[in-house]
Amino acid sequence: MVGQNSTNAKVIQAELDWLQSILKARSTMNSNSGTSIREVLEIPAPSIPENSSSYANIVHKLGLNEAERFLLILAAVPHIKPQLLDMFMGKNQLTQQIFTEFGGRKGKNHNGFIPTGETVLFILAGSDLEKRFKYLSLLSSDTILFKEGHLKLSETDSDDPYLNGALNISRDTLQEITSGKVRKPDFSADFPAQLLETEMSWDDLVLNPHTSDELREIEIWLKHKDKLLQEWGMHRKLKPGFKALFYGPPGTGKTLTTTLLGQKLGLDVYRIDLSRMVSKYIGETEKNLAKIFDRAERKGWILFFDEADALFGKRTSVSDSHDRYANQEVSYLLQRIEDYDGLVILATNLKNNLDEAFMRRFQASVFFPMPQAEERKMLWKKGFPASVQLEERIDLKDLAKSFELSGGSIIQVIQHSLLMALDKESTTIQLGDIREGIRREYHKMGRTI
Structure with a gap:
């Protein structure tokens, strides 16, 4: 690793020396x-x-010519070797300002020159209009x-x-x-999207056969x-991406399925936090969305939008300026979803609350029903770790048949029973603890055993 960093530093230094010569x-x-x-x-x-360093890899991957290489290294200089651009900090003695032809600006906290x-045009063309x-x-x-x-x-x-816009290089x-590495973005106010990950596998998923199809x-x-789209030429007739709606009761596997779908195909899945996406400041919502979609x-x-009815519900009637901007934000988001060339999944517990015009945009509408008795039995069976044993009087088939619970609720019951066993310093799961866990889940739903 040290050798790779050293080689990459030498390659970049050679590129910086070339820029300095320019x-x-x-x-x-x-x-x-x-x-x-x-x-x-010249x-x-x-x-x-090729393959000599991480810098070389991106140059060859993108097939950059010399002008594009100049642009890339110039944009990187403020982050790598900012003093290289100090020559542009000289001031015109008459105006006491940086020479107009240099362009450039200072950052809020960066005292160096930002190209x-x-x-770019001054360095490459000088005062020659044809070259400019x-x-x-x-x-x-x-x-x-x-x-x-x-x-x-x-x-x-x-x-x-x-x-006059600053030439910026993306952090990635x-x-x-x-x-040679790209750090995945952290969830923040500026980037209200969270990477979804799981240690579970597709085999752990228990779904209705129709849902699986x-x-x-x-x-x-x-x-x-x-x-x-490309080889068969359907890009002329089809929208670039795929939009799917996952709907059904809470705990039926909508989020887990989305996460595992990405895991199976080697794609990152990001859940958009709609509550942090909508800003009270006009225009900020669109900027937040643009950061994520770009x-x-x-x-x-x-891209996964959970509880989608919060933002994609039936359109608000325009009674004041706030309503007008809210609808404007939704329209912008709809357009970005429409133009997105990847997979967008929206999840909701309440399909009927979604705008009908928006519903027509989905290529797939996947229902996640409450699991049936046989599926519940599989969820119970797969939920317990191999390191524990069940009390003899526990009958998973009977539990599955007697109690209508979602997969999420069953996991909560299993967690409760495991914690009780740990507290007793035991590896045996007790039926009484399972029944108490079920009682708690029923209470959440306003039901009794």
Whole structure:
């Protein structure tokens, strides 16, 4: 690991040396000191053998040319070697401001120079308009570094030139080129989505056979979507992604099934926290959503909206400005879901509360019913660890037949009985403890045994 980091550091250092040569060449050309080159990119970029480092891997994976490599390393410099851009901090003696042609800006807490779109064009083109127009396309959203979200120009005020936006490298890309690893995002106010993980496997899942059959179509789509849409040309006729509704009583396996579906196919599953998504500040909800969807589209995540009726219920009648903006936020989210090219799953306990117009957008509507007696027996059987034994008078078939419980409730009962056994320093599960656990679950539902 140390050797890999050392090699990667050497590769990046060579790239930084190349960038420094470009900056020196621009300075020389600007001062009319005379130079043998006509363009700064005539300075050859260092050779980067494939698979030689994490930086090399992303350069070859994306197929970057020299201009794109320049853009990538320039965006990374404030995070790797900020002093390299100190040459742009010199002030015009007349205005006491940084030279206009340099572009650039300071961060809120960063005293160094942060390059902007204007900085990019100054370095590559100087005052040559023809070259400026030539390299302007580098900053287009259609180029691979921007299209796949590795780089972006920050937003500017509507009255400001968009090239004044700071050239930012994504955290994922920065981590990838420096360490070869990408840390999964943490749940926060800025990123209200939580990675769903489980140590359970698909074999632990107990589902109604009809539910399993409907899930099979989703699994098939995830495996073959690229061939369906691209090779078979159905992208002209079908929406890019797949939208599914999971509905049924609480504890019937909607969240677990979603998590295991991602696990089975090697895809991360993120649950969107709708309560933290909606902001009282106008426009902030859309920004929060954009952060998640933009990142999800690059990573191929499965997006899971639990208790979807909270936001996707029947439309609010517009009685004041708050209602108008609430509906506006829902419309924005609906559009992002519509355009998302991966799998979006919405879960609800109350299907009838969902907006009918929204219901028509689903390709699959999967019902998770309360388990039947045979399924409940399997849940009881699979729920207990191998390290315990059941009291002789415990009959799992009778428990399954006598008590209508969801899978989630059965696990809660099992947990209660295991804790009671541990408290008694025993490995034998007592029927009385199971019945007490069942009584508690029935009480939650407003029922009695």
